[in-house]
Structures are given as C-alpha cells and as structure tokens.
Amino acid sequence: MSYKAKFKVWRGEGGEGKLEDFTVEVNEGEVVLDIIHRLQATQAPDLAVRWNCKAGKCGSCSMEINGKPRLGCMTRMSTFTEDETITVTPMRTFPVIKDLVTDVSFNYEKAREIPSFTPPAGVRPGEYRMKQVDVERSQEFRKCIECFMCNNICHVIRDHEENKPAFAGPRFLMRIAELDMHPYDVADRQESAQEEHGLGYCNITKCCTEVCPEHIKITDNALIPMKERVADRKYDPIVWLGNKIFKRAK
Amino acid sequence: MEIERHEYDVVVIGAGGAGLRAAIEARQQGKRTAIVCKSLFGKAHTVMAEGGAAAAMGNVNPDDNWMVHFRDTMRGGKFLNNWRMAELHAKEAPDRVWELEAWGALFDRTKDGKISQRNFGGHEYPRLAHVGDRTGLELIRTLQQRVVALQQEDFETHGDHEAYIKVFAECTVTRLLKDGDRIAGGFGYWRESGNFVVFDAPAVVLATGGIGKSYVVTSNSWEYTGDGHALALLAGAKLINMEFIQFHPTGMVWPPSVRGILVTESVRGDGGVLRNSDGERFMFKYIPEVFKDKYATTEEEGDRWYTDQANNRRPPELLPRDEVARAINAEVKAGRGSPQGGVFLDVSTRLPAEEIKRRLPSMHHQFKELADVDITAEPMQVGPTCHYIMGGVEVDADTGAAAVPGLFAAGEVSGGMHGSNRLGGNSLSDLLVFGRRAGAGAAAYIDSLPARPKVVQELVEEAHTEALAPLGRSGENPYEVHHELQRTMNELVGIIRKAEEVSEALEAVEKLKERVQLVGAAGSRIYNPGWHLAIDLRNMVLVSECVARAALLREESRGGHTRDDFPGMNPVWRRKLLVCSTEDGSSVTVEEKVQPSMADHLIKLFDRDELTKYLTDEEMTEFDGIAKS
Numbered sequence: 001m002s003y004k005a006k007f008k009v010w011r012g013e014g015g016e017g018k019l020e021d022f023t024v025e026v027n028e029g030e031v032v033l034d035i036i037h038r039l040q041a042t043q044a045p046d047l048a049v050r051w052n053c054k055a056g057k058c059g060s061c062s063m064e065i066n067g068k069p070r071l072g073c074m075t076r077m078s079t080f081t082e083d084e085t086i087t088v089t090p091m092r093t094f095p096v097i098k099d100l101v102t103d104v105s106f107n108y109e110k111a112r113e114i115p116s117f118t119p120p121a122g123v124r125p126g127e128y129r130m131k132q133v134d135v136e137r138s139q140e141f142r143k144c145i146e147c148f149m150c151n152n153i154c155h156v157i158r159d160h161e162e163n164k165p166a167f168a169g170p171r172f173l174m175r176i177a178e179l180d181m182h183p184y185d186v187a188d189r190q191e192s193a194q195e196e197h198g199l200g201y202c203n204i205t206k207c208c209t210e211v212c213p214e215h216i217k218i219t220d221n222a223l224i225p226m227k228e229r230v231a232d233r234k235y236d237p238i239v240w241l242g243n244k245i246f247k248r249a250k
Numbered sequence: 251m252e253i254e255r256h257e258y259d260v261v262v263i264g265a266g267g268a269g270l271r272a273a274i275e276a277r278q279q280g281k282r283t284a285i286v287c288k289s290l291f292g293k294a295h296t297v298m299a300e301g302g303a304a305a306a307m308g309n310v311n312p313d314d315n316w317m318v319h320f321r322d323t324m325r326g327g328k329f330l331n332n333w334r335m336a337e338l339h340a341k342e343a344p345d346r347v348w349e350l351e352a353w354g355a356l357f358d359r360t361k362d363g364k365i366s367q368r369n370f371g372g373h374e375y376p377r378l379a380h381v382g383d384r385t386g387l388e389l390i391r392t393l394q395q396r397v398v399a400l401q402q403e404d405f406e407t408h409g410d411h412e413a414y415i416k417v418f419a420e421c422t423v424t425r426l427l428k429d430g431d432r433i434a435g436g437f438g439y440w441r442e443s444g445n446f447v448v449f450d451a452p453a454v455v456l457a458t459g460g461i462g463k464s465y466v467v468t469s470n471s472w473e474y475t476g477d478g479h480a481l482a483l484l485a486g487a488k489l490i491n492m493e494f495i496q497f498h499p500t501g502m503v504w505p506p507s508v509r510g511i512l513v514t515e516s517v518r519g520d521g522g523v524l525r526n527s528d529g530e531r532f533m534f535k536y537i538p539e540v541f542k543d544k545y546a547t548t549e550e551e552g553d554r555w556y557t558d559q560a561n562n563r564r565p566p567e568l569l570p571r572d573e574v575a576r577a578i579n580a581e582v583k584a585g586r587g588s589p590q591g592g593v594f595l596d597v598s599t600r601l602p603a604e605e606i607k608r609r610l611p612s613m614h615h616q617f618k619e620l621a622d623v624d625i626t627a628e629p630m631q632v633g634p635t636c637h638y639i640m641g642g643v644e645v646d647a648d649t650g651a652a653a654v655p656g657l658f659a660a661g662e663v664s665g666g667m668h669g670s671n672r673l674g675g676n677s678l679s680d681l682l683v684f685g686r687r688a689g690a691g692a693a694a695y696i697d698s699l700p701a702r703p704k705v706v707q708e709l710v711e712e713a714h715t716e717a718l719a720p721l722g723r724s725g726e727n728p729y730e731v732h733h734e735l736q737r738t739m740n741e742l743v744g745i746i747r748k749a750e751e752v753s754e755a756l757e758a759v760e761k762l763k764e765r766v767q768l769v770g771a772a773g774s775r776i777y778n779p780g781w782h783l784a785i786d787l788r789n790m791v792l793v794s795e796c797v798a799r800a801a802l803l804r805e806e807s808r809g810g811h812t813r814d815d816f817p818g819m820n821p822v823w824r825r826k827l828l829v830c831s832t833e834d835g836s837s838v839t840v841e842e843k844v845q846p847s848m849a850d851h852l853i854k855l856f857d858r859d860e861l862t863k864y865l866t867d868e869e870m871t872e873f874d875g876i877a878k879s
Contacts, residue, residue, distance in 0.1 A: 013774070013776050013777075014776075027506065027507070028505060028506070029504065029505020029506055029507055029508070029621075030505070030506075030507045031507060031508075031620070034507045040729065040779055040780070041727075041729040041730075041733075042729075045727065045728070045729065045771065045772055045773065045778075045779070045780030046771070046772055046773025046774070046778040046779065046780050046781070047779070048776075048777035048778070048779060049779070050289075050290070051471075051472065052289055052293050052295070052297075052471040052472065052473065053295070053297065053298050053471050054471070054508070054511065055298070055508070055511045055512070055616060055620070056615070056616065056619065056620075057297050057298055057384070057387065057612065058289075058293045058297045058298070058471070059293070060289065060290065060293050074619050074620070076619075076620070097442055097776070097777055098776050098777040099777070101442075101777050104290065108291065111398060112398055112401060112402065112411060115402070116354070116395060116396075116398060116399035116402060117353065117354030117395065117399070119352060123352075124352075125345065125348035125349050125351060125352040126344070126345075126348040126351075128348075128351045128352070129362070129363035129364065130356075130359055130363050131359060131363055132358065132359040132366075135356045135357075135358075135359060138356055139356050139381065139382075142356060142381070142387075142388060142391060143384065143387070144391075145297070145387065146292055146293075179354075182354065182356070185354075215615075
C-alpha cells in the first residue's frame with residue numbers, strides 16, 4: 001500500500017527561499033499534512049508548518065498545494081497519482097515567516113476594525129428569544145474556521161498589496177453580513193461595509209466560495225446579499241431624500 | 251542576553267475557553283491582562299469540542315435544575331469529585347451560557363425561541379446547549395470576539411487596543427518565575443522568532459488544557475503536552491487525580507493517519523447505536539450495578555426514550571464515557587470488533603439522511619473527507635481514544651487558587667471538578683464557570699497584595715539556559731523520543747492497567763527522562779518545531795510519570811482508571827486523593843490525602859440506597875446522622 005512520493009516544498013526564511021525536493025513514504029489513507037510531519041520526523045526537523053486539530057476544525061494548516069489553497073489535513077494523498085510531484089508552498093497573500101508559515105496578522109487587524117455585536121439596550125442574558133430559521137443565516141457564516149484561505153485567494157489583495165488597507169477581505173465582509181443578519185444586532189453596518197471595509201472591491205468572482213473548506217457560500221449568501229442591502233439603501237429614492245433632509249437639518 | 255520584558259497584572263497561559271474567559275474576567279475587573287498562547291488566537295483545542303455545554307437551563311425539560319445536574323456530575327465522576335466545584339458548576343453554568351448569547355453566540359433554538367438542549371451520556375435530561383456539532387468553535391469564537399470587543403472599548407477610552415488586554419500568540423511559556431514563595435511572572439519564547447520574553451506579573455492563570463500528546467491514539471492536538479501541569483509542579487504546586495484519564499469511547503479508527511480523531515457523543519445522543527460484528531447492540535450487556543435502575547434493559551424501551559423520557563429509561567449507549575469505552579474495548583478483545591479494529595456506530599438506519607446532515611454536519615463532513623464514508627448510508631467504525639485528563643492542579647474551588655500564592659488554574663489543567671470521570675458536555679461549562687472564577691480570583695489576589703513580587707534575574711537566566719540547551723546539542727532526534735513515550739503510555743498505562751505493566755512504564759519513563767536531557771534540535775531559532783518539541787518533552791515526561799505513579803498506587807477501578815488486577819470499586823479508595831509533587835524538578839512523589847466529606851445540604855440530595863454503593867459503612871453511619879437532623 002505504501003509508496004514513495006515526490007514532493008517539492010518551499011523552504012526559506014527572511015524573505016528568501018526556494019523549492020526543495022524530497023522523496024518521502026506515503027501510506028494508505030494519509031493526507032498531505034501527514035507527509036509534512038513525516039518530513040519533519042525523518043528529514044527536516046526544523047521544517048515549519050502550522051497545524052492543530054488535524055481534523056479540519058481549527059483552520060491552522062492552510063497552504064497551497066499544487067498552487068491551490070487547501071487545508072493540509074483535509075487533502076488526501078489518494079487524490080494524486082503516485083508518480084505526480086506534489087508542490088507545497090505557503091499562502092501567497094501573506095508575508096512568509098518561514099517555510100509554510102505566514103504572517104497572518106492582517107486578518108487579526110481587520111477583525112478588530114469591524115464593530116462588535118451590538119445588542120439592544122435592556123435585553124438581559126437569558127431573555128434572548130430567536131427562531132431557528134432566523135439564526136440559521138448567521139450560523140452558516142459562524143461555521144468559519146478562520147483558515148484565511150478566502151482572503152488568501154481573493155484577487156483584490158492576492159497580488160495587490162496596495163488594496164490591503166481598504167479591504168477587509170471575504171472573511172471579514174462575511175463577518176459584517178453575519179452581524180447584519182443577527183436577529184439582535186442593532187448597529188448600522190451597511191454604509192460602513194461599503195465605505196470603510198471595501199465591499200465595493202468585490203466583483204463576485206466566487207473564488208472565496210470555491211476554496212472555503214467549510215463550504216460556506218460566502219459570495220451567494222453573504223457578499224451578494226450585503227451588496228444588495230447597500231444598494232437598496234444607496235439608490236432607494238426615499239432613503240436618498242431622507243438622507244438629504246437629515247443632512248440639511250444638521 | 252537580550253530579553254523582551256512585559257509588565258502585567260495577570261498573565262493567562264492558554265487561549266482556549268478557560269483562558270479566554272479568565273482573561274475577560276480579569277480585564278473586566280480592571281486588571282491589565284496578557285493572554286499567552288502557543289497557537290494563533292482562536293485555534294485552541296476548545297474548537298474541537300462538538301457536543302455542547304451542559305447547563306441546567308430547563309429549556310427542553312422543565313424538571314431540570316442545578317441539583318439534578320449536580321447529582322449527574324457526581325455519579326459520572328463516581329463520587330470522587332470535589333463536591334464544591336461540582337456544586338458551583340451546576341449552579342453557575344446557565345448564567346455562563348446566557349452570557350455568551352449576550353456576546354453574540356448563536357446557539358440552536360427550541361420551538362419557543364430559547365436555547366435548544368440535547369441529550370448526552372450521563373445527563374438525566376436534555377441539557378447541552380449546542381450549535382450543530384461545532385459548539386466548541388462557537389464558544390471559542392464568541393470569547394475571541396468578546397476579547398476584541400473589550401479591545402475596541404479600550405481603544406475608545408485609551409487610544410490603544412492593547413492597553414488592557416493583549417494576546418501574545420505563538421508564544422510558549424517554559425517556566426514560572428517566583429519571588430520567594432510567590433508567583434512573580436513567567437519566562438517564555440516566541441515561536442516565530444525564537445526570541446525570549448519575560449512576563450513580570452503577580453498572578454498567573456494556567457489554562458493550558460491536557461496531556462493527550464503523551465499517547466499515540468488521542469483526540470488531542472499537538473498543544474496538549476501537559477505544559478500547565480508541569481509548570482505548576484515545577485513551581486511547587488500539587489496535582490491531584492492524575493491517574494484518571496478519559497478514553498473517549500468513539501474515536502475514528504481508520505484511516506491510520508486520523509486514528510483517534512473524535513466522533514462526537516451527539517451521534518449517540520441523537521439516536522446512534524453501537525453494534526459489534528454480530529450486529530448485536532452490545533451495550534445492554536454492560537450496564538454496571540450502580541446504574542442498573544437508570545438504563546433501559548431492552549432495545550424497545552431504549553428507543554422509546556428518545557420521544558418519551560418520562561416513562562422510559564435511557565438506552566445504555568448513553569452510559570458515562572468510561573463505561574462505554576471499556577465495553578468497546580472488551581468487544582474488540584473478544585473478537586467481535588469491526589474490520590478495522592473498532593466497533594460499528596450507526597446512525598444511518600436511525601435517522602433520515604437530511605436530519606443527520608442537519609444535526610451532525612461536521613461528522614458527516616469529517617467521515618466523507620477523511621475516510622470516504624457516508625454516515626447517512628453506512629455505519630462508522632469507532633474505538634476508544636485518549637481524550638481528557640480529569641487530574642490536574644489542586645485548586646481552591648471558589649477562586650481557582652493553587653497552593654502557590656499567585657498561581658491559579660482553570661479548565662482541563664485543574665483537577666477535582668470531574669472526579670474520576672467527566673461527563674460529556676461538562677467540559678465547556680467547566681471552562682466558562684471556572685475560567686471566570688480564576689480570573690476573578692486572580693484579580694482579588696492582586697488587590698490583597700501588599701507589594702508586587704519582583705522577578706529574580708537569576709531564575710530568568712536559568713530558564714534561558716534551559717530553553718536554549720537543545721539547540722546547542724547534536725543529540726537524539728526529539729521526534730523519536732516523543733514516539734517512544736507515546737507508545738509506552740498507550741501500551742502500558744492505557745485504558746486497562748495492571749501493576750506489572752505500569753511498573754514497566756515507570757522504568758521506561760526513567761530512561762526517557764535521561765534521553766530527553768540529551769535530545770538535540772538542528773536548525774535556527776526561527777519557527778523551529780524540532781526545538782519546540784525538545785522543550786515540550788520535559789513536560790510530557792514529567793506529567794507521564796505522575797499518571798503512571800498514581801495509577802500504580804490506586805488499587806481499585808473507578809472512572810478513568812481501570813485496573814485489571816483490581817477490577818472493583820472500593821469505597822475506602824473513594825476517600826483518598828493521590829497528590830503529586832516534585833522536590834527536585836525531575837522526580838515525582840505521590841502522597842495520599844483524605845477527600846473532604848460532602849457538605850450536608852449536598853449529600854441529602856441523594857437517596858440512601860444510591861449512597862451505599864459508593865460510601866464506606868462508617869460514612870453511611872455519618873449520613874444517617876445527617877439525614878435525621
């Protein structure tokens with residue numbers, strides 16, 4: 001059952017590096033992360049990789065396998081032929097720290113820029129009443145394991161460092177949608193989604209949805225509805241008139 | 251030697267449920283708080299928790315209340331639990347769950363819009379607040395987002411997000427630092443750069459989780475190397491109940507690379523059944539004497555229970571985890587196992603496919619992606635996996651304080667709450683209840699301090715030398731030493747134990763200790779996993795010794811400690827706690843300590859008949875006196 005596979009793994013630190021060749025044993029049922037671990041244990045003890053749960057639940061082992069963003073722990077070796085060379089590289093959108101480990105602090109900074117859940121005043125813990133059907137929309141987005149592969153693949157920032165300050169990325173635009181659809185959230189999020197977090201940069205190519213390991217329909221269920229909410233408001237004549245009058249009154 | 255220094259009031263080590271809840275509490279009480287964690291923020295092992303958080307809210311069955319939950323918890327732990335912790339836990343869990351909702355959590359709902367609650371092993375009523383089978387993720391994300399919310403508040407008032415609460419992610423603490431008897435801070439390194447860091451803080455909360463990485467087959471992630479257990483021991487604190495390890499009955503058994511990964515108990519809570527290779531629902535054969543009157547004796551009754559709990563008893567698939575794990579082990583040993591060495595767990599013939607996908611989405615996904623098994627169409631194969639350690643730092647129930655002033659512990663790293671066996675669902679609630687209490691305990695401790703302890707430079711230098719040592723050596727590969735430790739513990743101090751084997755394990759651990767002293771790590775200090783493992787090995791070996799020593803001494807079988815040579819429960823042993831400590835930092839000594847008697851108002855919650863199964867004659871005489879008064 002076991003065979004020797006050919007791997008090319010990106011290795012390097014401090015902004016420099018190259019693909020290194022390895023020949024390594026593969027056994028039945030293994031995933032790419034197992035192979036990386038075997039390399040650590042037998043050939044390259046200092047090979048850096050992030051991982052935690054090894055069950056697709058924590059979103060730590062994001063990497064690019066043959067150029068596609070994947071979780072190492074959920075990519076089975078049986079999806080490749082035995083004579084195929086498998087190339088493993090770090091996520092491209094974030095700066096490399098070492099080998100397969102990237103600096104993902106961009107994501108944590110963006111998370112901090114989104115105003116938190118804002119319940120109405122006067123509802124005490126234990127008093128929340130919500131219908132299952134009303135929580136399901138946001139629950140879909142809360143399945144997110146923060147692997148950041150959607151932000152990694154998004155062409156708005158993948159090769160456009162200059163867009164990073166103005167764009168929260170699919171992960172955090174989806175977070176805004178999640179809060180906007182939360183039955184008890186009262187904050188106004190639609191204008192800021194567009195003006196501050198860069199929703200307008202998204203031109204719904206659905207790359208984020210394709211790479212999501214949780215199969216969240218990021219584009220269809222979060223980004224497009226959010227765009228519609230923004231558009232409804234921006235181009236609704238009554239809202240437009242209301243805004244004019246409101247502004248004049250100020 | 252250049253070392254980064256930070257001053258805080260409270261340093262929380264670990265960013266799982268307990269750590270984050272402790273940090274939130276400390277910050278809410280105005281303390282400057284650091285959260286130090288080995289992984290990225292939001293990746294802690296808590297995300298793996300699937301089933302739910304047990305809290306007697308009574309949303310599904312109004313007969314539920316804290317007293318019923320307390321009783322279930324004590325029964326699950328075979329009455330070895332710290333009763334005060336079990337009481338606080340049962341009373342406070344509902345408030346802790348409701349609080350999460352006010353911070354944005356979205357639990358599954360009942361028809362009338364309340365938080366839904368599901369059945370679980372050992373819980374008399376549906377009690378687990380849940381979100382499908384990804385409750386741990388919801389909990390960690392909610393707490394993570396609460397930390398961010400507090401940072402946003404601090405930005406408003408102080409112009410700095412990190413003025414009062416800061417996360418030091420991918421940073422490992424290797425030593426606690428003391429000033430005389432008191433905690434003065436901690437020493438660690440950044441995984442990313444290999445640079446060293448000193449935290450100067452009068453209070454440290456340990457929330458580092460468990461020790462599963464000392465075993466081969468485990469549901470635990472790489473972080474579970476017993477760091478907090480070892481840090482506490484090395485700082486002079488004591489560990490209790492280390493012999494009690496929970497082997498979760500249902501881990502994946504195939505493919506080999508995912509062996510041990512958890513299959514949630516919700517599968518059984520929602521109707522899944524266990525069968526052997528003869529197709530027999532074997533759990534009916536394994537209902538122990540103490541639970542005889544509480545579980546269904548026929549399949550028909552067990553099946554009726556899912557829809558009518560008032561008139562039927564629970565199916566035995568929902569016995570506490572220790573019982574189910576032993577039963578599976580026995581079936582496999584008797585040659586009635588599944589082709590890949592487990593037993594069959596089947597939900598496909600019990601629920602419609604759509605319902606399975608709705609209730610157990612991540613199990614469906616996990617089996618599909620990792621094992622090519624569609625759980626809506628065929629049974630899973632499952633077997634026991636090392637999941638949780640009941641033992642840990644001996645703490646004061648109300649404040650989480652350890653024996654060392656300034657040291658606190660909460661969650662899996664603390665001991666006592668779960669006795670000899672934890673009920674499913676009691677972990678997430680434990681994290682919240684005692685995380686909050688430890689954060690509050692640390693804050694109160696600081697307020698009572700006359701002067702701030704000082705970090706002693708000599709200790710910093712010692713810790714620095716210790717951490718650097720493996721890098722300079724051309725010694726043995728740390729991965730090999732780790733594998734050998736895992737094999738030793740798995741084979742010799744596993745689910746079923748006997749004296750000869752445990753003694754053999756202790757000899758092996760002694761030799762491994764020497765090898766750990768000599769392991770070498772190649773490469774630089776920058777994100778070097780070989781070096782990190784070399785450092786973690788010290789903790790794993792020390793904690794493994796605690797487990798083995800205590801397991802050898804306890805000559806009975808109870809909960810997560812099964813002795814082949816002492817198969818029964820012995821009431822005399824129920825009164826004894828085994829307490830581990832170390833004088834020299836490398837060898838462990840174990841002493842017996844008397845378990846304090848349960849408070850009168852709590853013991854009266856049980857029937858006399860039930861108590862006679864657990865207590866000594868002497869204790870029963872005392873009880874009769876209490877019952878009369």
